[in-house]
Amino acid sequence: MQNSRDIVYVKRQIKELIPGDIVLHPVYRTDGLMLINQYKTLSADIIQKIVYHLPAEMPVIVAATQELYEQFIENRQYGNKQYINLLKEAVMEYNKLMTMPLNIVSFLDSRADFQALNQSSAVEENYKTENDYQIATPEKNHKMEDDYLSSLYKFPLFWTFENNLESLRLKNRAVEVRKKLLDIIKSNDILRNSLNQIKNYKDILLIHSINATSISLMIGLTLELTEEELIDLGITTLLMDASLTKLPKNTFNTHLQFSTKQKELYQIYVGFIKAMSNDLPMLRKESIIYGVLDYYEFYNGEGYPKGKKGEDISLFGRIISIAHFYEEKVGGYFHSSGTKPREAIKLVWENRSKKLDPNIVDIFVRRSNFFKIGESMIIPEYGRGIIVGFEDYINSPHMPIVKFEGGMTINLLRKYKNK
Template sequence: MIIWKNLDLVEKGEIVGEDVYDPSGFIVLLKKGTVLKEGDIYLLKNRGVHMLPIYVEEVLVSDDIEPTIEYETFRELSENLDNTFEEIKRGEVKIKKVVEQSEKIIKNVLEKYEEKVLNLVRRDQKPLIRHVINTSIISSILGISLGFDEEMLNKLAISALLHDISLDKNVRDVLDYYDTHPIRGAGLLRKYFSVNDEILLGVLHHHERFDGKGYPRNLKGSAIPIFSRIIAVADVFDTLISKDFEGNPSTPYEAIRFIVSNSGKMFDPNIVEKFVHYTGIYPTGTLVELSNGKKGVVIKVSSGILPLVKVDDNIVDLKKGKIYIKRVIND
């Protein structure tokens, strides 16, 4: 898709989505598909260009389903958070900005919560920013499922947005619980939160394991802060399905299966139960073959853990009739 960006926000390496003309309208300054260099941006500024069409590869869990958060809202959040993260690292941020971004996520999640659709962006030009947004989306869904009030939801969403504030690499090794970034992240945030603040503790302990084999303090069970237990599930699900991170991404079904199989070990069983109740065993975007030989895509949970499956232009409700899922197809 094409998005229009202020030239001051454009970065080298981004791709021009359409031919860019001189403001006179007659001379092509950059052709569609050009990978921007510093000199290109300098040229455009000198020619009086203020807005630039940038190509963005939009990869959702499923193209057949509306996203959990509209893509334009996602892009706005991404740009704002990218700037906010840089400010935090420089020690300049007013935390009010993160609060505003978390409130926007919660508002969007609440609007679609009853639909039980989890359709996330899986590839973006800012992988870590995309990841924290998705983690905050999933965490907000879980917070609603657990009955959190508005204040708790906002704090949870903020903690999820900040959980990887110090991470500087794209990783898929969800078993690497001893990476020190939770401590570094909490260190960056201590000037904004007290040491016992729920937001800070959520960041510090999101790599603890329910069985006590995590990091940094080997906390076990309910001794792990509730925000951390929620973020742990959300963090791993998005990491597994992401096409940004190194290694082959999992299907949503494989990601759910991993989380369920590690319930009571890596993850809080109660939170896993809430997550599966929302996504079903076959989450949004799972490609399946039905017992009648037809192939389709899961579009949402219908009743309990049984999904609605889109087959061609028809919707099949598996809680009705004798049709069932024969197998999952790896995408």
């Protein structure tokens, strides 16, 4: 049994975090997308981002210094019982706020003993979700290593995005598509190695790539794409971010600070896919090629490089643009704290017919469960509530009337108009 004097981590509340703390588990937003990756050293800016997105009382487990973090890793404390119990408590606190349930596997170090955890009746009893997503899931299919595929297994949105879809049929299709995509990545060394470059490059690119891919697949499912089209869409979205690993890191940091430098990145995307297609014939498909070529085109014709307009822009290009737009807004991709999920969806809705395809946005909003009567909704300043109606669902399906647990009912459409 480990002596308490040897424990090198501490549980803090978010309001107690200080620069230099090293967070020992990922931190997730209320919509299930990752906000901060595991083992990130916190700066004042990063703490500000966490505070913006999550309540001040939420628990975070940290090592207070680099030396303590190194001891945590060296002594493999990521797998000891006391630490796992703290993570369980954190999962329970997070799930009080999440719009989709988190599982402890999304918090663990990939080197932790998954088999031992699965033998714990407490884990199985307390952390099984409605769709039976169990801790054993990754271990059954993949040896947990420090690679990109293991990161996919741990991301809660990637593993549960079907919960956001409207019908059982779409949910079942999502499960099959995800399995097929993972099988393709596992069986293709060239593809897997390209994605591993993201894992070893920058945390923010890793987070962005998985979040954007999950959103792209959700959109594609609501548009009734075939299984083959959905797989191609997922691969296209993943590889666009893999191409950025060819940039020197200081150049990538400049990209994050000055998001308008799209022409330079366009050439990176195109060159990377062209080079990879020599070894991967699957990338020579027209849908994948034009998904990359059309990424910077705007629905209103004001984009780059051809100034394409409307449906002249490829379907993949239009889908990926929506996924990236939302993720970049909510995730603070471009050196900002980002916006809250509700505000990001509002921005997506307001950019219909401008940057984004209005028909795809409309179908996605109406065929997903984000805004449906009876669904839960979380607004940090008010807490968790239930959608009870809409004042104008035809024109504003993203602005419901919400009754919160404290008894307050708010019409978001009127609240927004009064601002």
